[in-house]
Amino acid sequence: MKTEALEEKSKKDGSFSTKMKSFLNKDNVAGHIFSAPFIIGFLGFTIIPMVFSMYYSFTDYNMVQEETFIGAANYVRLFSDERFHKSLIVTLIYVGVSVPVKLAFALFVAYLLTRKVKGETVYRSLFYVPSLIGGSIAVALVWKELFSRRGLVNNMLRIVGLTPISWFGDQDMAMIPLILISAWQFGSSMIIFAAGLKEIPNTYYEAAIIDGANKVQMFFKITLPLLSPIILFNLIMQTISAFMAFTQAFVITGGGPNDATNFYALYVYNHAFSYYNMGYASAMSWIMLIIIGFITFLILKFSKYWTFTND
Structure with missing residues (x-):
């Protein structure tokens, strides 16, 4: 059992090592750097605001006082x-x-x-x-x-x-x-x-x-x-x-x-x-x-x- 566990762990470590090498590849790094502004902007100005908007739609919120959950009202x-x-x-x-x-x-x-x-x-x-x-x-x-x-x-x-x-x-x-x-x-x-x-x-x-x-x-x-x-x-x-x-x-x-x-x-x-x-x-x-x-x-x-x- 220990041997099988060690083999499984080594496979996972090897897979992780391979992924890290692929990520750190010069071509991949350049791609990540150039796509980072869009990804950060998309998360910061689209996805996260949408999540908050969905939450606030179920609340009574006036941007001054703390929001109150009111369900589908x-x-x-x-x-x-x-x-x-x-x-x-x-x-x-x-x-x-x-x-x-x-x-x-x-x-x-x-x-x-x-x-x-x-x-x-x-x-x-x-x-x-x-x-x-x-x-x-x-x-x-x-x-x-x-x-x-x-x-x-x-x-x-x-x-x-x-x-x-x-x-x-x-x-x-x-x-x-x-x-x-x-x-x-x-x-x-x-x-x-x-x-x-x-x-x-x-x-x-x-x-x-x-x-x-x-x-x-x-x-x-x-x-x-x-x-x-x-x-x-x-x-x-x-x-x-x-x-x-x-x-x-x-x-x-x-x-x-x-x-x-x-x-x-x-x-x-x-x-x-x-x-x-x-x-x-x-x-x-x-x-x-x-x-x-x-x-x-x-x-x-x-x-x-x-x-x-x-x-």
Whole structure:
């Protein structure tokens, strides 16, 4: 028995020694060093906060006094919170309108920029700039000024003889500037679409031309089907991004008028840092995660009916 135990121990020691040698290998060490910032950041700013958020969602916590465990009371409260229901509806409307508009515009511009034109790279870079600065506070303030009562948009309406619009005072109109600023940040989707368009073989178009197909037919019969996996990727990424929209509503409208632009993320923020109700905000955050996961699942589930594959 002792002999078997010693043999087993030596095997374990040898295995551990082998693992340590593999870990200390120069190539592995370099990999660990370069991946360490991401791993530390992922643990410190994603995993650990998620664990704490899950715990706080079952508590009454105002960030000042010690938390009190209340079970599922925060989740039950969501069913009777009318402002929560409205923020969810407002967010779903925003996602349902802004994402298709953004993707359509990105695909349109990408299609134009993949044609043989001079300065193609310069134009592509210029169109990508809004995506780099579009989510900033400064741009949101500029956008707010553009759509103000005496802003550029209303001045243009006056010039053409139309009545100026109270963009941020009308519940039916307040969402439009926010959708437009989202569509304006189409650069990242455009770059991905452009890369996908360049991967489509020209031989397909040449064969279609020989068969007498026009440009519209080639776009819907060749371009869109072959680009459908790229469309699926952009659709999922932009849907997730739209659900987390916050800066536009926070800076431009503050959620008004009458909660017409009170996005889900803004409502979570207000409960956490304005009303000091961190427990309730944490519960809403987890419900948001479930909603985003469910919608992403539905998109993937039904993508097989419109996404082209080689299978």
